[in-house]
Amino acid sequence: MSRKKVKLELIADEATRRTTFRKRKKGVLKKVSELSTLCGVNAVAIIYGPCDPNPDFWPPSPSDAKAVLTRFKNLSEMEQAKKMMNQQEFLKQRIGKLKEKLKSQMRENQVLETTKLMYDCLAANKDLKDLSLEALGDLVWLTEKRIKEIQNRINDLRRITTTIVGDDDDDGGGGGGGGGEASGKDKTAMEALLSMGIGKPL
Structure with a gap:
């Protein structure tokens, strides 16, 4: 049975919104971990919640996450924005x-x-x-x-x-070869x- 398509808009009910946030946050962090492991790439994800004072991030080690962020910050502004896209640009x-x-x-x-x-x-x-x-x-x-x-x-x-x-x-009119294979x-x-x-x- 196919999953119902989710309408991309703010969830009105606060309790439902928090539950969805926890589930989606866990899924995003898991996907980043899988991407890094399967493809051998450096990746980092930082998610700030509406009620949590501290963000959740991947990789779990702060030093590993800081190393990826430092590498990104050392790029030029043009390189940083090369593949960056917000929701408006994505929809466009x-x-x-x-x-x-x-x-x-x-x-x-x-x-x-x-x-x-x-x-x-x-x-x-x-x-x-x-x-x-x-x-x-x-x-x-x-x-x-x-x-x-x-x-x-x-x-x-x-x-x-x-x-x-x-x-x-060129074959001379086909003499001697009549009836043979092409x-x-x-x-x-x-x-x-x-x-x-x-x-x-x-």
Whole structure:
């Protein structure tokens, strides 16, 4: 059973908030310990509680924690802030990624919808005169795209055909080899044709 997604906002009930703090704090310190042990990296975590005068920290040894902090403080300000991120910056980055994903999905949907519209027009299920200027523009763009893809495949096929004909000429017209197995070059050409979808059984 999947866990219920937690809403990221301040917990209103104080008792629940304290209980959650204790549990989450223990989990964070455990994760830092595992990260340091499994990956062999220096790490430190310092957590101040709302009611505790002294912070909880990892590693347990104050001298080890101080050594990591000293190493961090010795870095330049640019290096210190290089991978630093607060909640606002994290949410901003997350929103940006989601927006890019949404744009990509919208473009994909547009291509699918325009492709369906093109087939409907070809099948006389829709009349071009009934389409908006935007829909007509999408159809023109998709048609030109498909024509370009077809032309590229035709050019690839012509290059492969020229290679096959040239190989036959080099073999002296194929005398003495009729009925034998295909040469290595012929196999390579045939594999190229099959990779483009040419020569596959219907």
